[in-house]
Amino acid sequence: MSHHIGRSWGGPGHLEALCPCPLAPCGLVDRDNLDPECQQHPVGRMKTIRTGHAAEDCPGFGVSLTEAIGDTELARIAVLDVAASEDADHGDFLDALDAFRAAVEHEAAERIRHWEREAQTLLPLERGAARGAANLIDPEATE
Structure with a gap:
């Protein structure tokens, strides 16, 4: 097994x-x-x-959340690498911060989507509100 x-x-x-x-x-x-x-x-x-x-x-869902968590961690590491680099300029740091912000937003939306799929007692209106919130945070993500 x-x-x-x-x-x-x-x-x-x-x-x-x-x-x-x-x-x-x-x-x-x-x-x-x-x-x-x-x-x-x-x-x-x-x-x-x-x-x-x-x-x-197996519940059959969760890979997109795991990948989003990994993307956030890699983006956080990239920010630290740029901050520690002697060759990086202000633009490099801002680009790394923007990528980190986007990764955090995507992870937040995936966490909401994951929670909504996992929740057993949500009313249809609550499910719609959860989906709507996730789509407002990260509208380009697809399920």
Whole structure:
């Protein structure tokens, strides 16, 4: 029986987003399909696994959120790299900040979309409001 596993608390996060393992539809890593170069998930190098579920219990959504989390983390690292660079100018720093802002907005919209799909007790009006909020934050994202 296959399992989807993750190191982040409460579901997929930056640890899964930045690792080379292919992601399952939920955004976690499929334990039976690990990248041998991964430093997080293979048994010989495995760190603490904090979340998971059987493959047959997979909710089937979450990859877009995991990718958005990874994009935000990479954009944050890029801002720090530009800030630490002696060759970067003011424009480079502003470009890196703009990319980080866009990544944060996209991640926020994906978190709302993920929450809306996962919520069991929302009324139709509440679902519409959640979708509307996500689309206002990040109108170019598609589901």
